[in-house]
Amino acid sequence: MKSPRSVVIAGAGDLGSRLAVLRAARGEDVIGLRRRDVAASDGVRHLRVNLATGEGFSRLPRRPEALVFCAAPDQRTEADYRALYVDGLRRLLDVLDVARIIFVSSTAVYAEDAGEWVDEQTPARATQFNGRVLLEAEQELAGHEGGTVLRLSGIYGPGRAMLLRRAREGRANRPRWSNRIHVDDAATALAQLLDLETVERVYLGNDDLPSLECAVQDWIRSREGLPPVAPAAEPDSGRRVSNKRLRATGWTPAYADFRAGYAALIGQAEL
Secondary structure, X not given: OOOOOEEEEEOOOHHHHHHHHHHHOOOOEEEEEEOOOOOOEOOEEEEEOOOOOOOOHHHOOOOOOEEEEOOOOOOOOHHHHHHHHHHHHHHHHHHOOOOEEEEEEEHHHOOOOOOEEEOOOOOOOOOOHHXXXXXXXXXXXXXXXXXXXXXXXXXXXXXXXXXHHHHHHOOOOOOEEEXXXXXXXXXXXXXXXXXOOOOOOEEXXXXXXXXXXXXXXXXXXXXXXXXXXXOOOOOOEEEEEOOHHHHHOOOOOOOOOHXXXXXXXXXXXXX
């Protein structure tokens, strides 16, 4: 399949901007949608568009060849989530005539919380509002022949230092299974899905090694010469996310596990 010549990225923030640079480097016409004015850079044009209100939609091209929806709300409330993900996506689908659509969702749509493995066949039964609203948004896309959903696990990378701070503080931690994907790998996963001739309806985006969060923190502490912290004496919680379907497309993460990713970050993050 020929690479899309015109790509609209709805939500050209940290993840979206990385994807935009990847596509622009291939000579594509990339348009990033932002809530605020941003000058063109790295071959990427930007339009000021508010997905939650519809402001600026008259500026959008009517027939791009691909749309990637990877926006994030300003606030973590159910109303903000619904205005952006459900109403915003519906507005875009109403005004754009586009063949390939990728919606970035989250593994928060799953309810498993006892260390179970989840994959694309696992029923999504979200218990928290964020997962429920994302499922509603996924349903908005369900009738679109060229639509696919990428459910990402926890994104980390430069500027995302929460786990590093927690590890350094030495807080006792539950033996909770955690899943992650480096922001650069999330961008290349989206780029990979744009290039596929045919797509599945859902993919899970994760590195190769779901890990107990206490083990990740102790590894970070050992790299910085700090003693381990005993985990709380509780049963395992959380879930483990499989990336087999995404891997089968030919996508390969540059940071295959937390060690590779955090080794590059240690020393860069401020406390």
